[in-house]
Amino acid sequence: MKLAVVLMSGGMDSTVCAAMMLDQGYTVAALHLNYGQRTQERETQAFRDVCDHFHISQRLEIDTQHLQVIGGSSLTDMDMDVAKADLDSDEIPTSYVPFRNANILAMATSWAEVLKADLITIGAVQEDGSGYPDCREEFFRAFEQTIRTGTALDKPLLISTPLLYMTKEEIVKTGIALGAPLHLTWSCYQNSAVACGECDSCALRLRGFERAGHKDPLPYS
Amino acid sequence: MKLAVVLMSGGMDSTVCAAMMLDQGYTVAALHLNYGQRTQERETQAFRDVCDHFHISQRLEIDTQHLQVIGGSSLTDMDMDVAKADLDSDEIPTSYVPFRNANILAMATSWAEVLKADLITIGAVQEDGSGYPDCREEFFRAFEQTIRTGTALDKPLLISTPLLYMTKEEIVKTGIALGAPLHLTWSCYQNSAVACGECDSCALRLRGFERAGHKDPLPYS
Numbered sequence: 001m002k003l004a005v006v007l008m009s010g011g012m013d014s015t016v017c018a019a020m021m022l023d024q025g026y027t028v029a030a031l032h033l034n035y036g037q038r039t040q041e042r043e044t045q046a047f048r049d050v051c052d053h054f055h056i057s058q059r060l061e062i063d064t065q066h067l068q069v070i071g072g073s074s075l076t077d078m079d080m081d082v083a084k085a086d087l088d089s090d091e092i093p094t095s096y097v098p099f100r101n102a103n104i105l106a107m108a109t110s111w112a113e114v115l116k117a118d119l120i121t122i123g124a125v126q127e128d129g130s131g132y133p134d135c136r137e138e139f140f141r142a143f144e145q146t147i148r149t150g151t152a153l154d155k156p157l158l159i160s161t162p163l164l165y166m167t168k169e170e171i172v173k174t175g176i177a178l179g180a181p182l183h184l185t186w187s188c189y190q191n192s193a194v195a196c197g198e199c200d201s202c203a204l205r206l207r208g209f210e211r212a213g214h215k216d217p218l219p220y221s
Numbered sequence: 222m223k224l225a226v227v228l229m230s231g232g233m234d235s236t237v238c239a240a241m242m243l244d245q246g247y248t249v250a251a252l253h254l255n256y257g258q259r260t261q262e263r264e265t266q267a268f269r270d271v272c273d274h275f276h277i278s279q280r281l282e283i284d285t286q287h288l289q290v291i292g293g294s295s296l297t298d299m300d301m302d303v304a305k306a307d308l309d310s311d312e313i314p315t316s317y318v319p320f321r322n323a324n325i326l327a328m329a330t331s332w333a334e335v336l337k338a339d340l341i342t343i344g345a346v347q348e349d350g351s352g353y354p355d356c357r358e359e360f361f362r363a364f365e366q367t368i369r370t371g372t373a374l375d376k377p378l379l380i381s382t383p384l385l386y387m388t389k390e391e392i393v394k395t396g397i398a399l400g401a402p403l404h405l406t407w408s409c410y411q412n413s414a415v416a417c418g419e420c421d422s423c424a425l426r427l428r429g430f431e432r433a434g435h436k437d438p439l440p441y442s
Contacts, residue, residue, distance in 0.1 A: 060290065060291070062286075062287040062290055062291075063286065063287075064285045064286070064287050065283075065284065065285070066283040066284075066285050066328050066331075067331060069281065069283055070281070070283075070328070070331045070332045070335055097331070098330070098331040098334035098335055098372065098373075099327060099330045099331045099334060099368075099371055099372055100331075101371065102327040102330065102367060102368075102371050103324070103327040103328060103331060105327075106320060106323040106324040106326075106327045107287050107291070107324060109319070109320045109323065110287075110288060110291045110318070110319040110320045110321075110324060111291045113319035113320060114291055114319055133370065133371050133372055133373050134370075134371035134372070136370065136371075138370045139367065139370040139371040141370075142363065142366040142367040142369070142370045142371070143367050143371075145363040145366065145367075146323060146360065146363040146364050146366075146367050147320075147323075148363070149354065149355075149357065149359045149360040149362075149363045150320055150322065150323050150354050150355035150357075150360040150363070150364075151319065151320055151354055151355070152319075152354050
């Protein structure tokens with residue numbers, strides 16, 4: 001039995017990732033991080049609901065405030081406004097948490113080493129166009145080299161990024177085809193009750209559903 | 222003015238690192254992590270004392286429990302015994318926290334990106350002989366590549382490891398030559414009041430002082 005540690009935020013992308021890994025026959029160990037993001041509680045609820053749906057028993061929720069303490073991002077700094085989406089902009093948005101994925105992958109690697117997992121799966125999407133440097137192929141390959149040199153493993157621990165070159169439209173279609181519980185997920189950066197529909201994350205999600213020809217099951221304000 | 226983020230545990234090695242960076246004309250921003258280690262409070266006290274001594278005003282203490290939650294190490298798992306030192310063994314000791322340095326460097330990089338620092342300095346010592354894979358040159362070079370690919374920086378952010386090829390004897394001598402406050406540092410993995418003298422960390426420190434021809438200013442049980 002092959003084991004994948006899947007990073008699951010409770011959002012649509014990572015839920016589709018989990019569905020893909022399960023579909024490929026992996027046992028999934030689900031890792032969820034609370035790093036002080038604005039919609040933390042709502043995301044954790046979504047994570048638990050999705051894990052219940054998939055009958056994933058091996059779960060770990062980690063609370064860590066360090067990215068919030070370090071600051072510099074509107075995702076974690078409550079004094080910064082979440083910018084409204086500009087999907088055509090080349091600028092790195094204020095929701096960027098410096099080196100966030102490296103922090104997340106470092107935690108995932110520590111857990112994967114303890115579990116002797118085969119893979120770490122992260123639902124990064126390059127097409128988001130948001131310009132996050134730690135969402136690029138070369139970053140993940142560099143991180144794998146860091147794992148190879150920095151762990152005491154008998155077999156290589158790889159990072160899989162099944163969504164990296166998918167569009168949101170393809171992600172929606174894949175999720176629906178695999179029966180992923182998209183109605184249980186949460187993507188909004190701004191609100192916890194009703195999704196705002198205006199932040200980067202909402203805008204990308206809504207456009208993905210629209211292009212896929214499906215209606216997003218979540219309510220929007 | 223060049224800025225170095227120096228990882229400072231409150232131990233001897235990282236204190237000597239800070240002394241070396243200050244001696245080289247860097248402004249030092251001091252980063253201390255509480256990750257659930259057994260002697261956390263004692264180490265934090267040592268960190269503050271050392272920073273006060275050096276008049277370092279830019280300090281960040283981060284509490285993160287994730288390495289403890291993940292477990293697998295006698296440094297953070299209170300149900301595991303801290304092994305007595307066997308400095309001639311090739312085995313990875315039970316005090317190994319999986320991928321610890323990667324987690325630490327990821328946090329340091331996030332802060333360094335916010336501060337626009339020039340360097341991250343970490344007091345890793347390969348000679349410790351404890352076989353930690355994330356204390357090797359190739360690991361640090363791989364991590365630099367991860368930084369290059371995963372951050373949005375205008376200039377390269379490098380990792381300096383000034384102690385990597387030094388013996389403990391040389392570290393003691395360097396610290397004394399630079400006037401580093403070794404009497405304020407704490408190295409013991411086991412105890413917080415009087416150092417045990419028997420854990421890996423104590424054994425290496427004591428041997429270093431002995432070979433340097435100096436007496437360790439700390440009391441031992």
